[in-house]
Structure formats: C-alpha cells, structure tokens
Amino acid sequence: MLAFWEILRPFNCLMASAAAIIGLLIAMVQDMHAALIIAGAVFLITGAGNVINDYYDRQIDAINRPDRPIPSKRVRPQTAFYYSIALFAAGCILAGLAGRICLAIAAFNSLLLFFYARNLKATPILGNLSVSYLTGSTFLFGGAVAGFMGILANQVPFGLSFLASMSREIAKDIEDMVGDQQGGARTLPILAGERAAAALAGLFGVAGVALSLLAPFGRLYLLIVAVADLLLLLSVYKVIRKDAAGSQKAIKKGMAVALLAFLAGALLS
Numbered sequence: 001m002l003a004f005w006e007i008l009r010p011f012n013c014l015m016a017s018a019a020a021i022i023g024l025l026i027a028m029v030q031d032m033h034a035a036l037i038i039a040g041a042v043f044l045i046t047g048a049g050n051v052i053n054d055y056y057d058r059q060i061d062a063i064n065r066p067d068r069p070i071p072s073k074r075v076r077p078q079t080a081f082y083y084s085i086a087l088f089a090a091g092c093i094l095a096g097l098a099g100r101i102c103l104a105i106a107a108f109n110s111l112l113l114f115f116y117a118r119n120l121k122a123t124p125i126l127g128n129l130s131v132s133y134l135t136g137s138t139f140l141f142g143g144a145v146a147g148f149m150g151i152l153a154n155q156v157p158f159g160l161s162f163l164a165s166m167s168r169e170i171a172k173d174i175e176d177m178v179g180d181q182q183g184g185a186r187t188l189p190i191l192a193g194e195r196a197a198a199a200l201a202g203l204f205g206v207a208g209v210a211l212s213l214l215a216p217f218g219r220l221y222l223l224i225v226a227v228a229d230l231l232l233l234l235s236v237y238k239v240i241r242k243d244a245a246g247s248q249k250a251i252k253k254g255m256a257v258a259l260l261a262f263l264a265g266a267l268l269s
C-alpha cells in the first residue's frame with residue numbers, strides 16, 4: 001500500500017498544494033473552505049500526473065530509477081494507469097467546486113499532464129515548457145478562485161516558477177541523458193549537446209533571480225527570496241560545472257524557500 005503513496009511523490013504534491021493556497025492568499029481570498037478544496041484538487045492532480053508519468057516512463061526508469069514503484073514491481077503498470085485516471089477525475093470534481101475557471105484549469109492541466117507523459121516528454125523543449133507551465137499554474141489556479149483578477153495578481157509567482165522550472169527541467173534532462181538516449185527520447189541536451197543545454201539552464205536561472213527581485217511583496221519577501229536566489233545562483237554554477245544532479249537539487253530547495261517568501265509576502269505585504 002505504501003507504494004501507492006510513494007508513487008504520488010507526495011512532497012511535490014504538498015509543494016504544489018502550498019503554492020495554490022499562496023496563490024489564493026495573493027488574490028486576497030482568505031476562505032479556509034476554498035483553500036482546502038483547491039489544495040485537495042492540486043494534490044490529487046499533481047499526484048495523478050506523477051503516477052501517469054511513471055507509467056509511461058517505466059522502461060526509461062528501469063535504467064535511470066529502478067527503485068521506483070513500477071520498475072521495482074511494487075505497483076503493476078495497469079493498476080498505476082487506472083489509479084492515475086481515478087486521481088485525475090477526483091481532482092477535477094474537487095476543482096469544479098471552486099468555480100468554472102478552476103475546473104477549466106484543472107481539466108486542461110490534467111490533459112496536459114497525460115499527454116506530457118505519453119508524448120510531449122520525449123520532444124525537445126515542449127516537454128520542459130509543459131512541466132514549467134504546470135508548475136507555475138498552481139499559483140494561477142489558486143488565484144482563479146477570485147476570477148481573472150486573481151489570476152493577474154499571480155503573474156510574478158507564475159513567471160518565477162516557470163523560469164526556475166525551465167532551468168531545473170533542463171538540468172534533469174542533462175542528468176538523465178544516458179537512460180533517455182537508450183529510450184529514444186529527443187531531449188535538448190541530446191540534440192544540442194550538454195554545454196549548450198547547461199548554458200540555457202543557467203540563463204533561465206539568472207532570469208528567475210532577476211524577476212524575483214521585481215515582485216511587489218515587501219521587505220520580508222525580499223529577505224527570504226534572497227536565500228532562494230542564492231540557491232538558484234548556486235544551481236547555475238553547478239550546471240555550468242557539469243554537476244546537473246546538484247543543480248536540480250539546489251533549485252528544488254530554492255523552490256521550497258521561495259514558497260515561504262511568497263507566503264510571507266501574501267500575508268504581510
């Protein structure tokens with residue numbers, strides 16, 4: 001049973017749910033009921049995306065990540081497929097309780113997550129753009145409870161998440177080059193070479209740092225996001241120095257710190 005929890009990648013789901021609640025707060029909505037609904041919807045849909053991703057990645061993961069639930073035979077592929085469909089459906093039903101815009105975002109994101117896992121992941125850049133939009137969309141989803149004005153209020157968190165994710169996804173593609181090559185995936189580092197891909201990842205990271213300093217969320221936000229920015233700049237150094245694994249891990253830590261910065265900005269600005 002634990003494998004059905006592990007395959008969700010619950011830490012990612014919790015981070016995504018936290019981002020959605022922060023997006024709600026940035027849109028000036030302080031409604032616990034709405035917060036629980038959107039957090040639940042994002043947790044379920046993010047988890048569904050991770051499960052369907054592992055289903056379609058099972059051959060590549062048998063090389064790169066043999067300890068994951070499907071390659072290690074703790075979850076059967078067919079069971080994982082139907083598990084993800086059930087999670088997508090439950091997440092969209094919950095999103096519908098938060099309004100039509102939330103339902104539309106949830107349905108679009110669910111389809112994008114499915115087709116990312118089945119097709120887009122193996123295409124250069126399109127896969128990275130999909131995951132980066134999806135990561136940033138958590139803020140838009142939370143803000144959408146307050147309508148289009150709520151979405152607009154979350155432009156900077158969306159942009160920052162997008163840029164940081166682009167940097168991290170390219171670093172992850174560099175990290176996974178061996179298995180991806182054997183699995184026939186046409187990722188950016190495979191097509192353009194590791195050096196060019198690393199330079200592009202670094203560019204996205206530096207752009208993320210610049211954008212983070214433009215956010216209008218007050219001094220405490222700036223104090224905390226400065227720590228996230230240092231982690232992002234460390235990731236740029238690491239990816240340029242051919243340490244893609246260290247780079248993507250540093251960005252993930254930076255994301256967690258940046259969520260705290262946005263929370264402080266939403267509550268205290």
Ligand SMILES: CC(C)=CCC/C(C)=C/CC/C(C)=C/CC/C(C)=C/COC[C@H](O)COP(=O)(O)O
Binds near residue numbers: 009013019
């Ligand atoms: C300055 C800076 C670092 C800004 C980051 C901005 C920010 C607040 C980002 C939050 C991103 C977010 C909502 C993350 C939630 C879930 C997540 C980690 C999504 C990306 O997952 C895709 C990834 O490829 C999964 O791989 P792994 O993490 O290795 O399981």
Ligand SMILES: CC(C)=CCC/C(C)=C/CC/C(C)=C/CC/C(C)=C/COP(=O)(O)OP(=O)(O)O
Binds near residue numbers: 041106134
């Ligand atoms: C806002 C709503 C309703 C949903 C948002 C859903 C979110 C936050 C998605 C974020 C991105 C995400 C968690 C994608 C899931 C698919 C995934 C694990 C992509 C990365 O997979 P790979 O490129 O295969 O790399 P690994 O599997 O090795 O991590």
Ligand SMILES: [Mg+2]
Binds near residue numbers: 053
């Ligand atoms: Mg995968």
